[in-house]
Amino acid sequence: MQSSLATSDNRLKIAVQKSGRLADKSFALLERCGLTFSRSKDKLFCYGRNVPVDVLLVRDDDIPQLLVDGVCDLGIVGENVSEEQRLVRSARGDTADYTTLKKLSFGTCRLSLAIPEFQEYTGPASLEGKRIATSYPGLTNQYLKENGVSARVVHLSGSVEIAPSMGTADVITDLVSTGTTLRANHLKEAEVIMRSTAVLLQSASPLDEGLEPVLKRLLARIDGVLEAQESKYVMLHAPADRVAEIRRILPGAESPTVLKLEGNDDRVAVHAVCRETVFWEHLEELKEAGASAVLVLPVEKMLA
Numbered sequence: 695m696q697s698s699l700a701t702s703d704n705r706l707k708i709a710v711q712k713s714g715r716l717a718d719k720s721f722a723l724l725e726r727c728g729l730t731f732s733r734s735k736d737k738l739f740c741y742g743r744n745v746p747v748d749v750l751l752v753r754d755d756d757i758p759q760l761l762v763d764g765v766c767d768l769g770i771v772g773e774n775v776s777e778e779q780r781l782v783r784s785a786r787g788d789t790a791d792y793t794t795l796k797k798l799s800f801g802t803c804r805l806s807l808a809i810p811e812f813q814e815y816t817g818p819a820s821l822e823g824k825r826i827a828t829s830y831p832g833l834t835n836q837y838l839k840e841n842g843v844s845a846r847v848v849h850l851s852g853s854v855e856i857a858p859s860m861g862t863a864d865v866i867t868d869l870v871s872t873g874t875t876l877r878a879n880h881l882k883e884a885e886v887i888m889r890s891t892a893v894l895l896q897s898a899s900p901l902d903e904g905l906e907p908v909l910k911r912l913l914a915r916i917d918g919v920l921e922a923q924e925s926k927y928v929m930l931h932a933p934a935d936r937v938a939e940i941r942r943i944l945p946g947a948e949s950p951t952v953l954k955l956e957g958n959d960d961r962v963a964v965h966a967v968c969r970e971t972v973f974w975e976h977l978e979e980l981k982e983a984g985a986s987a988v989l990v991l992p993v994e995k996m997l998a
């Protein structure tokens with residue numbers, strides 16, 4: 695992503711959230727891909743110093759429209775926002791000219807139906823005729839339609855969780871992460887409507903000339919960052935005759951490296967990259983299989 699490409703006038707533009715739950719992690723992802731930026735005075739624009747990639751810092755809700763208009767080539771938003779705007783646009787008869795390139799590993803939450811804590815929930819049919827407050831009318835209406843329920847969706851742009859106690863709605867659908875907000879408002883989660891993480895979106899507008907290889911390399915680096923986040927480098931000592939068993943326990947490990955231990959013919963050192971999460975349970979199983987001196991190390995970068 696260096697040299698001649700960096701001198702091109704054409705630059706890849708990525709929209710990310712300026713401040714909020716996805717802001718730091720979106721920016722950190724780009725930095726972990728090796729991109730460095732200088733920020734404009736108003737802090738709304740970041741100019742890529744070592745790559746022809748610029749970042750626009752905006753409200754998350756504006757990102758899909760920037761992609762539809764071709765102002766930005768890529769954008770990072772929650773799947774909840776991406777899908778909600780897709781549904782709202784399609785209800786208006788507009789197209790949503792963006793596609794999901796990748797699911798990212800942050801911004802995890804769920805859009806859930808929540809009801810007053812002392813109310814009984816007997817399934818979607820019990821929502822018939824109810825008033826549902828939400829900031830996600832598209833996803834909520836889709837859920838009601840899929841379940842053949844007729845209810846009134848009350849669109850609120852914020853503080854949805856207080857609607858039942860204010861008497862403006864009977865139940866709500868809202869984003870939930872830990873569940874603390876629901877509990878604090880005497881609500882309980884009754885149904886998960888959608889699970890969401892941050893996603894990388896691409897505009898359907900064609901890329902400017904010369905940007906295809908820039909995009910390709912950026913995507914490969916993002917894959918490398920995401921894979922490295924999950925992966926761990928595991929080192930251990932094991933009985934020489936139990937290596938096959940050890941290998942089966944290591945989650946997502948390809949061919950491990952097996953090394954001789956100086957002055958010890960019965961035990962060997964095993965090194966492996968585990969591409970799935972290594973849990974304490976795995977370490978306990980390894981120990982039972984005779985492993986000792988088990989080290990689990992983070993992986994900084996990975997290139998397939």
Ligand code: PRT
Nearest residue numbers: 714715753754755772801802803869870871872873874875
């Ligand atoms: O200013 P801007 O419009 O850019 O930001 P915003 O205020 O619209 O969004 P922001 O920063 O709150 O969230 C951005 C994205 O983060 C969302 O679109 C989701 O994809 C993701 N995300 C992950 C969440 C949450 N977790 C979350 N917990 N978004 C919102 N919440 C809110 C939720 O609405 C509720 O009020 O947190 C509260 C619930 O949290 P818990 O932990 O109490 O369950």
Ligand code: ZN
Nearest residue numbers: 753754755756
């Ligand atoms: Zn927003």
